[in-house]
Amino acid sequence: MLVFKFGGASVKDAAGIINLAKVVGNYKNEQLLIVVSAMGKTTNALEDLTKAYVNQADDLHAIYERIKQYHFEIMSELFEANHPVFDEVANTFVEIDWMIEDEPHDDFDFTYDQIVSVGELVSTRIVAAYLNHEGLKSQWLDVRGYIHTDNTYREGMVQWDKTRESIQLSIPALLEHNFVVTQGFLGGTSENFTTTLGREGSDYTASIFAACLGAESVTTWKDVPGILNADPKLFNDTVKFDELTYTEAIEMTYYGATVIHPKTIKPLQNSRIPLLVKPFGNPDAPGTVIKETASTVFEKPVIIIKQKQVLLSIATKDYSFISEDHLSDIFGRFAKNHVKINVMQTSALSFSVCFDLKDERFETLLKDLNKDYKTKYNNDLTLLTVRHYSTGNIKELTIGKTVLLEQISRNTAQLVLK
Ligand code: ASP
Numbered sequence: 001m002l003v004f005k006f007g008g009a010s011v012k013d014a015a016g017i018i019n020l021a022k023v024v025g026n027y028k029n030e031q032l033l034i035v036v037s038a039m040g041k042t043t044n045a046l047e048d049l050t051k052a053y054v055n056q057a058d059d060l061h062a063i064y065e066r067i068k069q070y071h072f073e074i075m076s077e078l079f080e081a082n083h084p085v086f087d088e089v090a091n092t093f094v095e096i097d098w099m100i101e102d103e104p105h106d107d108f109d110f111t112y113d114q115i116v117s118v119g120e121l122v123s124t125r126i127v128a129a130y131l132n133h134e135g136l137k138s139q140w141l142d143v144r145g146y147i148h149t150d151n152t153y154r155e156g157m158v159q160w161d162k163t164r165e166s167i168q169l170s171i172p173a174l175l176e177h178n179f180v181v182t183q184g185f186l187g188g189t190s191e192n193f194t195t196t197l198g199r200e201g202s203d204y205t206a207s208i209f210a211a212c213l214g215a216e217s218v219t220t221w222k223d224v225p226g227i228l229n230a231d232p233k234l235f236n237d238t239v240k241f242d243e244l245t246y247t248e249a250i251e252m253t254y255y256g257a258t259v260i261h262p263k264t265i266k267p268l269q270n271s272r273i274p275l276l277v278k279p280f281g282n283p284d285a286p287g288t289v290i291k292e293t294a295s296t297v298f299e300k301p302v303i304i305i306k307q308k309q310v311l312l313s314i315a316t317k318d319y320s321f322i323s324e325d326h327l328s329d330i331f332g333r334f335a336k337n338h339v340k341i342n343v344m345q346t347s348a349l350s351f352s353v354c355f356d357l358k359d360e361r362f363e364t365l366l367k368d369l370n371k372d373y374k375t376k377y378n379n380d381l382t383l384l385t386v387r388h389y390s391t392g393n394i395k396e397l398t399i400g401k402t403v404l405l406e407q408i409s410r411n412t413a414q415l416v417l418k
């Protein structure tokens with residue numbers, strides 16, 4: 001069996017969904033599980049909606065109406081007016097109606113997951129209905145009964161044993177007669193609340209299903225020809241890799257390459273399942289294959305840019321040396337506040353850490369640290385990572401920029417730039 005994943009960009013409009021059906025139509029004789037993300041920028045819009053609800057902002061209803069309208073317009077291009085999908089989607093949105101009538105819950109991350117998850121619940125309704133409409137028999141599946149997580153909202157930790165058991169128990173039989181269409185990015189807790197697996201987590205969903213079902217391969221269909229050495233939106237002389245090892249792919253995603261979610265590779269590597277990254281606009285093109293043995297010559301370095309970085313320096317209040325005890329305490333506070341460190345450096349009197357700016361988390365972390373330490377920070381910085389670099393590459397990439405922190409190892413150079 002095969003697992004396909006279609007991201008938001010591939011289903012951002014009616015043409016995208018028509019194209020998805022065309023791609024899937026080429027695999028009529030295969031057993032196929034299809035993982036779909038929210039349409040276009042819906043997740044961002046639902047994040048805005050969550051914030052507006054929590055802050056009881058004036059534009060709450062306007063944001064919500066725009067989200068609904070976007071989906072209904074696409075549906076009217078795809079289906080006749082009396083098609084049951086209109087009711088299915090309207091009923092799914094009702095979950096949000098109920099929520100936003102009530103007072104916001106104290107736990108922001110909990111509220112976030114209950115609202116943001118609706119993006120995938122509706123996109124999959126639309127995709128499954130359209131595949132059936134086109135004669136491609138598909139079964140819509142609520143992933144929350146299969147991917148079981150703990151209750152770490154916005155970062156649900158998968159409970160593998162339970163998940164494997166649920167998936168293996170019922171999915172193979174479903175796949176014998178239908179394609180299965182399900183939501184990326186979502187999980188369910190033992191109390192039947194919805195969790196999300198972290199932004200861009202649909203790739204990870206595809207990999208969980210593939211690992212549990214022993215799939216032949218996973219294909220993620222994207223708006224790029226495959227995995228490139230750099231983001232084509234930022235660089236114009238990019239090259240595509242035909243193949244990469246799992247290890248290289250893990251390194252790239254670890255340093256922030258957004259082409260695949262960082263958690264995707266490990267389950268596939270453990271089960272030796274290849275991951276194909278292919279362009280949805282040209283389904284016959286080979287794309288990039290990620291597998292155990294790949295021979296890649298890095299003629300150009302791999303360049304990864306992360307924007308919106310904070311560089312925070314932490315010192316003791318009495319200017320004593322930063323000791324192992326301090327470090328262990330500081331790491332504990334990062335972990336507790338769910339702030340992930342991208343690069344760090346210690347000196348005698350301070351410890352510098354670079355991480356992504358996620359406003360609420362940064363504020364609580366800072367408050368927490370300021371109780372016992374002195375802190376100083378710079379934000380709006382860029383973290384540049386260059387793998388398989390040459391000194392020339394680094395010079396060229398940092399022209400006109402101030403380097404605030406630099407860390408160079410044999411294969412990887414990381415620089416925090418202003
Ligand atoms: N829709 C989610 C997001 O935008 C998950 C995904 O696209 O993979 O983060």
Ligand code: MG
Nearest residue numbers: 007008037200
């Ligand atoms: Mg996406």
